[in-house]
Structure formats: C-alpha cells, structure tokens
Amino acid sequence: MQTRSPFFDDLSRLMTSAAGVAQGARTEAETAFRGFVERWMAENNFVTREEFEAVREMAVRAREENEALQARLDALECKTDEA
Numbered sequence: 001m002q003t004r005s006p007f008f009d010d011l012s013r014l015m016t017s018a019a020g021v022a023q024g025a026r027t028e029a030e031t032a033f034r035g036f037v038e039r040w041m042a043e044n045n046f047v048t049r050e051e052f053e054a055v056r057e058m059a060v061r062a063r064e065e066n067e068a069l070q071a072r073l074d075a076l077e078c079k080t081d082e083a
Contacts, residue, residue, distance in 0.1 A: 047055075
C-alpha cells in the first residue's frame with residue numbers, strides 16, 4: 001500500500017503554480033519587448049515590410065514606364081533624323 005505524502009502534494013502544487021507564473025512572466029516580457037521594439041522602430045522612421053513592398057512595387061512600375069517612354073522617345077528621334 002502506498003500513501004501520498006502531503007509534503008509532496010504541496011510541493012507538486014507549488015511547482016505547478018511556479019511554472020504557471022513563469023509562463024505568464026515570459027508572455028508579459030515578450031509583449032513588453034515587442035512593444036518597445038515597435039516604438040523604437042517608429043521613432044527611428046523604420047518602415048514595415050508591407051510599406052517597403054508597396055514602395056518597391058511602385059519603383060518597379062516607374063522604372064518600366066520610364067523604359068517604355070525612353071523607347072518611344074528613341075523611336076521618335078529616329079523618325080525626325082530620317083526626315
């Protein structure tokens with residue numbers, strides 16, 4: 001016959017509670033750190049990935065439009081040189 005010791009039951013409950021507290025502290029620390037980093041990035045004019053990708057796409061389209069306009073200009077210059 002095996003009996004349970006109240007000491008070990010109490011110790012088990014204490015360890016379970018401590019693990020819960022540690023997990024809560026970890027979550028709170030991660031949230032605080034994430035907030036700190038986001039504020040720091042905003043204060044230093046960093047952009048988000050979405051903003052960067054949007055501006056990058058605009059630059060690609062502008063470059064393509066520039067190349068098309070340059071090709072049209074070259075074609076018009078060739079016509080005026082022939083005339």
